[in-house]
Structures are given as structure tokens and as C-alpha cells.
Amino acid sequence: MPDGVEKKPSRIQQRNRRRILDAALDVFSKHGYRGATLDQIAEAAGLSKPNILYYFDGKEEIHVTLLNQLMETWLDPLVTLDPDGDPLREILGYVQRKLDMARDLPRESRLFAGEILQGAPRMAPHLVSGLQPLFDEKCAVIKAWMDRGALADVDPRHLIFSIWATTQHYADFDAQVRVLLREDARCHDGAGQYLQTLFTRLLTP
Amino acid sequence: MPDGVEKKPSRIQQRNRRRILDAALDVFSKHGYRGATLDQIAEAAGLSKPNILYYFDGKEEIHVTLLNQLMETWLDPLVTLDPDGDPLREILGYVQRKLDMARDLPRESRLFAGEILQGAPRMAPHLVSGLQPLFDEKCAVIKAWMDRGALADVDPRHLIFSIWATTQHYADFDAQVRVLLREDARCHDGAGQYLQTLFTRLLTP
DNA sequence: TCGTGCCTTTACCAAATGGTAAAATTTGCC
DNA sequence: GGCAAATTTTACCATTTGGTAAAGGCACGA
Numbered sequence: 001m002p003d004g005v006e007k008k009p010s011r012i013q014q015r016n017r018r019r020i021l022d023a024a025l026d027v028f029s030k031h032g033y034r035g036a037t038l039d040q041i042a043e044a045a046g047l048s049k050p051n052i053l054y055y056f057d058g059k060e061e062i063h064v065t066l067l068n069q070l071m072e073t074w075l076d077p078l079v080t081l082d083p084d085g086d087p088l089r090e091i092l093g094y095v096q097r098k099l100d101m102a103r104d105l106p107r108e109s110r111l112f113a114g115e116i117l118q119g120a121p122r123m124a125p126h127l128v129s130g131l132q133p134l135f136d137e138k139c140a141v142i143k144a145w146m147d148r149g150a151l152a153d154v155d156p157r158h159l160i161f162s163i164w165a166t167t168q169h170y171a172d173f174d175a176q177v178r179v180l181l182r183e184d185a186r187c188h189d190g191a192g193q194y195l196q197t198l199f200t201r202l203l204t205p
Numbered sequence: 206m207p208d209g210v211e212k213k214p215s216r217i218q219q220r221n222r223r224r225i226l227d228a229a230l231d232v233f234s235k236h237g238y239r240g241a242t243l244d245q246i247a248e249a250a251g252l253s254k255p256n257i258l259y260y261f262d263g264k265e266e267i268h269v270t271l272l273n274q275l276m277e278t279w280l281d282p283l284v285t286l287d288p289d290g291d292p293l294r295e296i297l298g299y300v301q302r303k304l305d306m307a308r309d310l311p312r313e314s315r316l317f318a319g320e321i322l323q324g325a326p327r328m329a330p331h332l333v334s335g336l337q338p339l340f341d342e343k344c345a346v347i348k349a350w351m352d353r354g355a356l357a358d359v360d361p362r363h364l365i366f367s368i369w370a371t372t373q374h375y376a377d378f379d380a381q382v383r384v385l386l387r388e389d390a391r392c393h394d395g396a397g398q399y400l401q402t403l404f405t406r407l408l409t410p
Numbered sequence: 411t412c413g414t415g416c417c418t419t420t421a422c423c424a425a426a427t428g429g430t431a432a433a434a435t436t437t438g439c440c
Numbered sequence: 441g442g443c444a445a446a447t448t449t450t451a452c453c454a455t456t457t458g459g460t461a462a463a464g465g466c467a468c469g470a
Contacts, residue, residue, distance in 0.1 A: 422461080
């Protein structure tokens with residue numbers, strides 16, 4: 001057996017770790033790191049607290065594991081941005097993918113938002129090592145599109161920020177959106193149409 | 206003395222209540238409601254914990270008081286939106302005021318964001334009684350502007366959401382913005398220019 | 411200056427919470 | 441079936457935390 005390689009986890013391990021992480025995502029995204037308790041996570045996972053601690057070294061490890069897993073999912077839509085595609089279509093596609101994620105993965109969006117809101121205490125390294133290089137790379141791609149006149153000229157960094165802000169808003173500020181739209185079921189489609197218009201008008205040369 | 210009217214608080218009362226609220230704003234905005242402790246607030250305020258509880262009935266009352274005070278400040282820029290002003294100028298002015306607030310009152314922005322993120326458990330009534338009517342009113346104003354052709358036709362509700370999202374992003378996601386812009390000191394001006402362009406292109410008929 | 415009422419501190423407490431030790435149970439393999 | 445290893449439970453523990461009781465200090469008007 002190769003050195004330093006752990007043997008594959010048993011079926012029970014896999015199932016229980018997944019259960020715990022899913023429960024923890026629920027609880028952490030609802031109450032924040034400090035607001036979440038191991039008892040809540042344990043109950044949501046259908047396991048006892050000591051049993052939770054058999055699978056994870058502690059509350060923090062659960063949180064960090066969640067954040068690590070999330071990073072990949074979260075960056076995926078940006079990774080997909082294709083330098084060889086049609087610029088406007090690529091951007092609008094990115095906006096739509098981000099908006100769909102806000103609808104389909106609101107817990108993940110809120111977990112991420114909560115972590116950043118509190119200064120990214122457990123995520124700062126990931127931001128620098130994972131997000132920053134990708135951000136710089138895609139900014140350069142967008143800049144190149146603008147330089148060859150395929151998109152209107154704006155600051156690519158703020159462009160990306162505004163895409164993140166507008167799309168994630170629907171997940172992170174859901175409580176507010178629901179009150180103001182009175183639970184409008186067509187909210188997502190309306191937001192999609194609006195954002196497509198917004199970025200089309202901004203970027204059409 | 207009129208019935209049910211409390212006599213005006215002493216100078217000491219005023220000073221200490223203000224100190225406590227300022228300290229609490231610091232602590233709550235940094236760590237969230239559950240993450241904040243009375244001990245932290247007490248230390249930041251330069252008072253003992255029981256002394257804090259002499260001025261407020263408990264942790265929750267401090268938080269609610271803060272939220273109540275914040276509501277007024279927070280809605281003010283929207284209140285100012287003038288139905289008789291020049292439509293585009295009014296909207297762009299609103300964007301700028303919100304962005305300035307994100308720079309000047311980041312603690313308030315994060316306190317608000319944290320509360321909404323967790324489902325507005327202590328603020329839902331205020332949203333319905335304070336924000337919702339104002340939101341509806343200003344949506345109607347914007348709608349009227351669009352109907353008479355002074356602004357391009359988009360959904361006013363999503364327009365307002367996108368203004369909130371893009372401006373508050375710089376306060377709420379500061380930790381991320383700082384990493385990605387590498388602490389760029391000119392960030393605020395850059396954001397201002399970008400957002401003015403964004404909403405001008407969207408709304409110019 | 412003296413007492414009354416406002417303010418502050420000291421010394422506590424009960425509940426909640428993250429975590430542990432070790433016994434008991436179950437699982438998977440021969 | 442039987443046994444070793446993996447899993448789960450029971451019974452705890454130390455710390456943190458929101459909150460209280462009551463005594464002490466202080467300011468200020470009579």
C-alpha cells in the first residue's frame with residue numbers, strides 16, 4: 001500500500017460524512033458559524049453529538065470542510081468562461097449560471113456570504129490561492145475582449161463584482177426580497193430577464 | 206407630568222447608552238448576533254457587563270435598538286428620491302448616496318446584511334411596516350417615469366434590488382474585494398464611475 | 411453636610427456548549 | 441458462528457455566556 005494514502009472510506013463513513021455535511025450546511029447557513037451548535041447539526045443529521053465528533057475533529061473542521069467543498073462549486077461558472085466564445089454571449093451565460101446557482105444552491109450562497117461578511121476568518125487563504133488567480137485571469141480575458149472592441153469598455157473587476165452582487169443578492173437577501181415581492185413565484189424569471197437587459201445594455205459596444 | 210412620558214435621561218445616561226450602542230455596533234457587525242458576547246461589548250464600551258445590563262434589558266434589546274436606529278439612516282437615501290426631479294439624475298444620485306454610505310458606514314451595512322442573511326429574525330416587522338411601503342411608493346414613482354418615456358423600461362423592483370446589491374457589496378464583501386483589488390485605495394472612485402456608467406446605459410431611453 | 415436616588419462593582423448562578431472517556435453494540439470478514 | 445475492527449451510545453466535564461442580587465460609591469439638591 002502506498003505511503004501516506006488513506007484507504008477508501010467504508011460505505012457507512014461515506015454516508016454519515018455526507019449526512020453530517022448536509023446537515024451542517026443547513027445549520028451553518030441559517031445561523032452562522034457561532035450561531036450553529038453541534039447539537040443542532042447532530043439532530044439535523046440524525047446522529048448523536050459524540051458520533052458527529054467521531055467523523056470530524058470538531059466544529060471548525062466541519063465548517064472548513066464545507067468551505068473547501070464549496071469553493072470548487074462556486075468557482076465553476078467562472079472557470080467555464082470561454083476566451084474563444086462570443087464575448088457578450090459568454091458574459092450573459094455567466095450571469096445566468098450564477099443566477100441559477102443562487103436559486104438552486106441558496107444555502108451555499110449564504111454560507112459563503114456569512115463567511116466573507118465576517119472578514120473571511122477561515123477562508124482568506126482560499127481567496128488568495130483559489131479565487132485571486134482565477135479572477136485575474138478572467139479579468140484579462142474580458143479586458144482583451146474590450147480592447148478588440150467586442151465589448152464596451154468598463155472596468156472588468158467592477159463588472160465581475162456587479163455580476164456577483166446582483167445574482168447572489170437573490171439568495172443572500174432572500175428574506176428581504178420575499179417581503180418586497182410578496183413571495184412572487186415568478187421572481188426568478190423576472191430577475192433573469194432584468195439582469196440580461198442590464199448587462200446587455202452595459203456591454204453592447 | 207404627562208402620563209406615560211419618561212423624563213429626559215441624564216447626561217451620564219446619554220453618554221453611556223451611546224457608548225454601549227457604538228461598541229455593540231462594532232461587535233455585532235464583526236461577529237453577528239450569536240457571535241457577539243456581552244463581555245466583548247462591555248470591554249469595547251469601557252464598562253462592566255452588569256453596568257451594560259443596567260442600561261439595557263439584555264443582549265437582544267441592544268441589538269433591536271441598533272436595528273431600529275439603523276432603519277431610519279438606511280432608508281433616508283431612498284426617501285430623498287424626488288418624484289419631481291430629473292429621473293436619470295435622481296437615480297444616479299441615489300446610487301452615489303448608497304455607495305457613499307457603504308464607504309462611510311460599513312458597520313451599519315454589515316449589521317443589516319447579517320440580520321437579513323439569517324432570515325431577518327428580529328427585523329421582519331420593520332421590513333413590512335417600514336421598508337415595504339416606501340419600496341412600493343418609489344417603485345411607482347420610477348414606473349411613472351418610465352411610462353412617460355423619461356427612463357428606459359425595466360422592472361423597477363429589480364432595478365432597486367440591483368442598486369442595493371451593487372453598492373452594498375463593497376461594504377458587505379469588503380474582505381473579498383480587498384483581496385481581489387489588492388487593497389486598491391482608489392477602489393471607491395472606481396466603483397462610483399463604474400456604477401454610474403452601468404445605470405446610465407441601462408436607463409437612458 | 412447630609413441623605414436620597416442614581417450609578418457601578420463584586421460575587422455569583424444556571425444553562426448552554428464544545429468536547430472526551432470508555433463501555434456497549436454492530437459490522438464485515440474468515 | 442466467532443472475532444477483530446469499526447461504529448454508536450452513555451455518562452461526563454470544563455468553559456463560556458447571558459443574566460442577577462446586593463452591597464458600595466457617588467452626585468447633587470436641601
